[in-house]
Amino acid sequence: MPPGPFLLRRLLFPMLACLVTGSAVAQSSQPYFPPSPMLEARAWVLLDAGSGQVLAQQQADSQQEPGALVRLMQAWVILNALRDGRLQPEQRVRVSALAAQAAWDWRKERMPRWRSCSTVC
Known part of the structure; x- marks a missing residue:
């Protein structure tokens, strides 16, 4: 028995449409990379x-x-420590000599000459 118009309209045409659109999408094998953004940031x-x-x-x-x-990250760490009770508002925090020496003065592009930095409020 030959296929009727119902079979053609309901099954064959949607399948053909999926095949055509699917092959068109599959042909774009190269991913699209937009140009690098132009930002006002220095880096x-x-x-x-x-x-x-x-x-980029x-x-x-x-x-x-x-x-x-x-x-913001410093504030987040401090506020979490205050909330959890690991730090009190008036508590002094001891900074190691190694941490004090590792601090970088970015504005002057040199390491600061700190003799000792024992506390940070």
């Missing part, structure tokens, strides 16, 4: 989160002073 890096591959960068190896994110 930046764009990484692929899965592989860690650098996708501008002056990634240049030394820059720490930005607002560093200050």
Whole structure:
């Protein structure tokens, strides 16, 4: 028995449409990479989160002073320690000599000459 118009309309045409559109999508084998963004930042890096591959960068190896994110992270760590009771508001925190020597003065691009830094409020 030959296929009727119902079979052609309901099954064959949708299958043919899927085949045509699927093959058109499959032909684009090259991934699209937009041009690097034009940012006003002095230095930046764009990484692929899965592989860690650098996708784009501008002056990634240049030394820059720490930005607002560093200050936000410091505040976050301190506030969490206060909340958890590991730190009191009036408590003095002892800084090791090694940590004090490792501090970097980014504005002057040199290591500071600290003789001792025993406490930080």
